[in-house]
C-alpha cells in the first residue's frame with residue numbers, strides 16, 4: 446500500500462490531509478498559551494507517556510472484521526485486541542496487513558465487523574483517529590526534489606504545528622532517526638534506508654499516540670534492518686508511543702515486539718506475547734572454548750557428554766554463524782547442568798555459555814505445520 450503521505454490534492458484519500466493538532470484535547474491552543482506553557486520541541490528530547498499503569502488499555506480492537514474485494518477476501522472475520530507497546534503484525538505478501546492498516550486509519554470501509562483505534566470507531570471517527578495516529582506507508586512515495594527538512598516540516602505544518610515549532614520538531618525528529626546531517630539534501634539522492642527513515646520521521650513529527658508502520662524494513666540490507674528495528678523499539682521505549690509494525694518475515698520482529706499477531710489469508714493464525722512465542726524449550730545450549738590440548742573443544746565435550754550418558758546435538762540452525770561451536774542437550778533434569786560443568790572442567794575447557802534454549806518464532810510454525818501435516 447503506497448497511497449498515503451498526507452499531501453493535499455487530488456491524490457490524497459479523503460481526510461488524509463488532516464493530521465494531529467499540535468495540542469492535545471484540553472491543552473492550551475493559542476499561540477500565547479504556547480509561549481506561556483511549554484517549549485514545543487521537548488517531546489522528542491525526553492521520555493514521555495511511558496506505558497505504566499495503563500498496560501491493560503486497548504490500543505486497537507477489532508471484532509469479526511472482514512474486507513471483501515470482488516475477487517478476494519482480504520480480511521476474514523479478524524478479531525484482535527492490541528495493548529500498548531510494540532506489536533508485530535506478521536503475514537506473507539497478500540495476507541491482508543495493508544488492508545487492515547487502511548481500515549484502522551478510517552480510509553477504507555470494512556465489509557463487516559467493527560474496529561476501534563484509541564477507543565475511536567474507524568467508521569465514524571476516521572479523521573480524529575488520523576489526528577492521533579502516525580502512519581508510515583510501505584512504498585516509496587517521497588518527492589525527489591525536496592529535502593528531508595522541507596518535507597517533514599510540511600507534514601508537521603499540515604498537522605497544525607506553528608512554523609517555528611514545526612521546524613524545531615522536524616530537527617528533533619530527523620535527529621532521532623539519524624538523518625540530522627543529511628537533512629538539507631534532496632531526497633531523490635537518498636538510499637533506501639534514508640528514505641525509510643524520512644518516512645518514519647514524518648510519522649512521528651506530530652507527536653502521535655500510536656504509529657502504524659507498514660513494512661518499514663522493506664528493501665533494507667541486514668544492517669539497515671537491524672538499525673530500523675532498533676529505532677522502532679526506541680519509539681516506544683524512549684517516547685512511550687505505541688507501535689503496530691508489519692513484516693512478511695516471521696522471525697524479524699521477535700526482538701522488537703512485545704506482542705506478535707500472525708495473519709494468513711486475512712485470517713488470524715495466532716496472537717500472543719513474544720515471550721509466549723519464544724518460550725523456553727526443554728533443552729540447553731552450551732558453548733566452550735578451544736584449548737591447546739583440545740583444539741576442537743566442542744567435539745571433545747560432545748564425546749565426554751556422550752560417555753556420561755547424555756545426547757548432545759548440533760543446534761537446529763546448523764548453518765547459522767557460530768553454530769559449529771554450540772551443542773544442545775535435552776534438559777531432562779537439573780543434574781544436566783552439573784554434568785556439563787564437570788565435563789568441561791575435567792577437559793580444562795572454558796565454559797562460555799550454558800543457557801536454556803528458546804524457541805524461534807519460525808520454529809513454532811515449522812513444528813505446527815509438521816504436526817498438521819502428520
Ligand SMILES: Nc1ncnc2c1ncn2[C@@H]1O[C@H](COP(=O)(O)OP(=O)(O)OP(=O)(O)O)[C@@H](O)[C@H]1O
Pocket residue numbers: 446514515517518519536537538539540541542543544545660693
Ligand atoms: N483495492 C484492492 N482491490 C482488490 N483487491 C485488493 C485491493 N487491495 C488489496 N487487495 C487484495 O487483498 C489481498 C490483501 O492485500 P494487502 O495489500 O492487504 O496484503 P499485505 O499483507 O499488505 O501484502 P503486501 O505486503 O504484499 O502488500 C491481496 O490479495 C490483494 O491483492
